[in-house]
Amino acid sequence: MESSSDQVNDQELVAMLRKQDSQGMSLIYDKYSAALYGVVLKIVRSEEAAQDVLQEAFLKIWKNGATYDDTKGRLFTWMLNITRNTAIDALRSRPFRNQEKTQSIDNNVYSNIQLSTETQVNHIGLQSVLDKLDEKYRKIIDLIYFEGYTQQEIEDEFEIPIGTVKTRVRIALRELRKLLGEEHLLTLLWILIIIGLHQIHA
Amino acid sequence: MDINYYWITSDSRLTLDTKAYIESGILESYALGMVGETQREEVERYLAQSEDIRKALDEINVLVEKYTALYAVMPPAALKAKIMDQIRSKDHKPDLPNSIHTRTSSFPYAWAAGTAMLLLAGATIYFYLDARQSKAQLAGKAAEMAQLQATCDSASNAQSQMNEMIAIIRQPGDRPVLMKGTPLSPQSAAIVHWNVISHKAYLDIASLPPAPPDKQYQLWAIVDGKPVDMGVFEVIANQLGMKEMPFIEKPQAFAVTLERKGGSPLPTMEQMYVIGNV
Numbered sequence: 001m002e003s004s005s006d007q008v009n010d011q012e013l014v015a016m017l018r019k020q021d022s023q024g025m026s027l028i029y030d031k032y033s034a035a036l037y038g039v040v041l042k043i044v045r046s047e048e049a050a051q052d053v054l055q056e057a058f059l060k061i062w063k064n065g066a067t068y069d070d071t072k073g074r075l076f077t078w079m080l081n082i083t084r085n086t087a088i089d090a091l092r093s094r095p096f097r098n099q100e101k102t103q104s105i106d107n108n109v110y111s112n113i114q115l116s117t118e119t120q121v122n123h124i125g126l127q128s129v130l131d132k133l134d135e136k137y138r139k140i141i142d143l144i145y146f147e148g149y150t151q152q153e154i155e156d157e158f159e160i161p162i163g164t165v166k167t168r169v170r171i172a173l174r175e176l177r178k179l180l181g182e183e184h185l186l187t188l189l190w191i192l193i194i195i196g197l198h199q200i201h202a
Numbered sequence: 203m204d205i206n207y208y209w210i211t212s213d214s215r216l217t218l219d220t221k222a223y224i225e226s227g228i229l230e231s232y233a234l235g236m237v238g239e240t241q242r243e244e245v246e247r248y249l250a251q252s253e254d255i256r257k258a259l260d261e262i263n264v265l266v267e268k269y270t271a272l273y274a275v276m277p278p279a280a281l282k283a284k285i286m287d288q289i290r291s292k293d294h295k296p297d298l299p300n301s302i303h304t305r306t307s308s309f310p311y312a313w314a315a316g317t318a319m320l321l322l323a324g325a326t327i328y329f330y331l332d333a334r335q336s337k338a339q340l341a342g343k344a345a346e347m348a349q350l351q352a353t354c355d356s357a358s359n360a361q362s363q364m365n366e367m368i369a370i371i372r373q374p375g376d377r378p379v380l381m382k383g384t385p386l387s388p389q390s391a392a393i394v395h396w397n398v399i400s401h402k403a404y405l406d407i408a409s410l411p412p413a414p415p416d417k418q419y420q421l422w423a424i425v426d427g428k429p430v431d432m433g434v435f436e437v438i439a440n441q442l443g444m445k446e447m448p449f450i451e452k453p454q455a456f457a458v459t460l461e462r463k464g465g466s467p468l469p470t471m472e473q474m475y476v477i478g479n480v
Contacts, residue, residue, distance in 0.1 A: 008398055012374040022290050027399070029282055038273035051281055058285050077263040080270060084235065126272040141269075144236045151236050169234060170227035173265060180268045 010075045017065035025062055032076060033058075036083045042146050043087040044094075053090050057083040088148035129179050137172035144169065207248070220254040229255070233262040317354045324350050363443040367406065370444055375399025379456050381478035387411065390475045394421075394456045395444065403432075404444040410437045410475060413460060419475070420465045421447055424455040432456075434465040455479045 008027050016024025036057065041050045060082050072078050130138060143149045149157075151165045160168075207223045208216055223229075231237050232245045249256055324347040331343055370376065375398045383390035393406040405421060413419055413436075421432040432447050457477040459469045 008375060012399065015374050022286070023399070025289050026282075026286055029285065033282070034274040034276045035267075035271045037277040038275040039270050041275055042273050047278075051277065054277060054281065055285050055288065059288060062289050074260070074263055074267070076267050080267065081235065129269075129272060141234070144234050149236065150238060151231060152238065154236075165236075166227040166231055169236070170230045173230050173262065176269055177265050180265065 014068065014070070014075055017061075017068060020062075020066055022062075024065075025058065028061070028079075029058065032079060035076070036079065039080065039084060039146075040087045043084065043148075044091055049090060049094065050087075053087045054083070056090075057086045060086065084145075084148075091148065129176075132179055133172070133175055136168065137175055140165065140168045141172050141176075218248075218251055220252045223248060223252075223255060224258045229259050229262055233259060233266055317358065320350055320354060321347075360442055367442065367444055370395050370404050373397055373400060377480070379453075379478050379480050381456055381458060381476035383409075383476055384474050386473070387475045392458055392476050394447070394478075396449070396453065396480070401449045403447045403449045405435065405447050406444045407435075407437055407441065410458070412437055412439055416463055417460050418463050418465060419458050420461045420469070422457045422459065422469050423450045423453040424457065425450060425453055427454070429457070429469050431465065431467070434461070453480050 008031065013024055013028050013031070017028070033054070037050060037054050040053045040057070041047070044050050044053060057079075061079050064082070068075075068078060140154075143154060143158075144151075151162045154160055154165050155162050205226070207219045207226075209219055211217055228237070228241075228245060232242065237245065249259060324343075328340075328343050328347065331339060371378070377396045377398060379394045379396060381392045381394065387410075390410050391408040392410060393408060395404040395406060397403065410419060418434040419437060420434045422429045423432050424430070430450060432450070435445055435447075455477060457469065458475050459471070460473040460475060461470060
């Protein structure tokens with residue numbers, strides 16, 4: 001993402017993580033916690049659960065940090081996978097109190113959770129990308145990424161053959177690549193504005 | 203996986219069809235975490251085989267990162283402290299500054315051995331001559347040894363100063379800012395090591411002429427277009443080591459000017475020796 005010279009870069013974060021320097025975790029939190037929290041929130045759909053999950057994920061990142069190296073892929077991807085897996089485990093093990101909520105997989109879930117504009121970093125940018133993405137591609141990414149379905153589970157429950165699922169995923173990502181290419185500048189602009197507002201209030 | 207992406211060329215070599223593998227969409231599925239355990243292991247075997255496949259996965263991962271970043275929501279402010287407390291209670295490593303000092307190199311020991319040998323050599327001469335010489339010659343040898351001692355001391359001093367400099371340069375977060383000589387003093391140069399993580403700044407005087415007795419050099423940071431005083435310092439010929447200077451946020455540039463002793467509230471632009479942008 002951004003990499004201006006007064007932001008800490010990933011290489012330095014990795015060095016501190018491998019050395020088990022907790023200051024590294026503080027900096028990782030500052031840089032990446034919003035992105036990770038957003039994903040967790042989207043998956044578990046409860047602020048309380050999301051905070052527990054984020055804490056658990058950060059602890060796992062810390063504990064496994066000594067053995068992380070770049071053969072394990074990019075730092076953020078690695079952390080994202082740990083965080084997402086933790087969230088999906090929490091989703092599966094928690095009994096649902098409101099069955100109705102699980103039916104609506106659209107993004108108006110954000111209106112169900114009381115979030116001020118300060119805590120939500122980029123609702124507008126997100127919405128504009130999702131509006132431009134075809135429904136069936138949005139749905140497949142939601143099912144897979146935010147609800148943790150495997151390709152077999154999708155075939156079983158929705159009767160879409162695995163081959164089709166794979167193709168649809170591939171096209172979905174291709175479409176996203178196009179959208180994020182254009183939207184990227186606009187997205188960055190919104191993120192900067194909203195972070196700026198947040199800092200004025202802080 | 204039923205499809206085999208390996209094939210045998212006309213000259214009987216086994217080759218991996220990386221293009222077909224990448225186009226099969228398996229990497230996208232892998233990146234989104236929707237493949238089962240066995241398939242995951244298979245993908246990882248293919249990844250190990252081919253740089254092209256690894257690059258393709260990397261691009262997909264970047265895309266997923268960008269997409270998930272759109273969902274970003276700031277966690278509540280109190281959560282960070284809670285998480286860091288739990289992490290720190292499991293943190294057994296010493297702080298970074300200490301770990302630099304525990305960085306071992308065989309050099310100090312080589313110097314100790316060298317110093318010991320020189321002292322031993324000096325002592326041997328002393329005792330040998332002592333048996334045959336008069337008091338005057340004895341005094342002469344003692345003076346020689348003192349001279350050797352002083353040379354060793356300054357050499358090992360220089361060594362430890364260099365070690366310190368290297369430690370500062372290697373610290374994570376170090377941002378060196380090279381200040382080049384102005385037309386007033388084109389051969390001059392100095393470096394500010396500004397560290398975003400430790401929030402410390404150090405000045406390395408690579409080359410500045412000694413100041414006249416009634417003047418001193420002063421370091422400035424340019425912040426928001428305005429010069430900020432970072433303190434005065436001395437330049438001693440052939441000096442090693444770095445001076446710690448005050449840390450400042452968001453400098454745009456650093457510069458050194460020659461001012462009256464004690465420094466000035468504002469820099470004398472015509473007396474600027476070096477300047478460099480961040």
